[in-house]
Amino acid sequence: xxxTSPQLLALSSFxxxxxxxxxxPFLASAELVLDSxxxxxxxxxxxxxxxxxxxPPGGGLxxxxxxxxxxxxxxxxxxxxxxxxxxxxxLHSLFYHFLYVxxxxxxxxxxxxxxxxxxxx
Numbered sequence: 001x002x003x004t005s006p007q008l009l010a011l012s013s014f015x016x017x018x019x020x021x022x023x024x025p026f027l028a029s030a031e032l033v034l035d036s037x038x039x040x041x042x043x044x045x046x047x048x049x050x051x052x053x054x055x056p057p058g059g060g061l062x063x064x065x066x067x068x069x070x071x072x073x074x075x076x077x078x079x080x081x082x083x084x085x086x087x088x089x090x091l092h093s094l095f096y097h098f099l100y101v102x103x104x105x106x107x108x109x110x111x112x113x114x115x116x117x118x119x120x121x
Contacts, residue, residue: 032040035047048060060078 035041041047
């Protein structure tokens with residue numbers, strides 16, 4: 001019978017351990033994302049994306065440019081803490097534009113755009 005090398009055994013153990021660790025987030029139950037009033041986000045509503053804590057430095061998230069790059073999907077944060085956000089979209093658009101931010105989404109809150117607000121389509 002052929003002996004297994006210690007390196008192969010260690011590598012196999014590491015891969016098995018890694019598979020258990022990486023599967024853990026998928027086993028957790030899904031949680032609803034709530035807006036700033038405590039209501040679940042609705043696909044049909046438009047939202048501003050604002051900092052969770054209203055204090056300096058910075059306001060809501062917006063789409064902007066950086067270093068003369070005019071990519072329409074570049075996410076910026078307003079400099080003033082009183083600036084709400086120039087970005088207001090439905091959740092479909094929000095998830096499209098902010099997909100890479102979703103891992104840290106807990107630091108932001110979503111405020112429902114008032115129905116009387118003037119929104120350019």
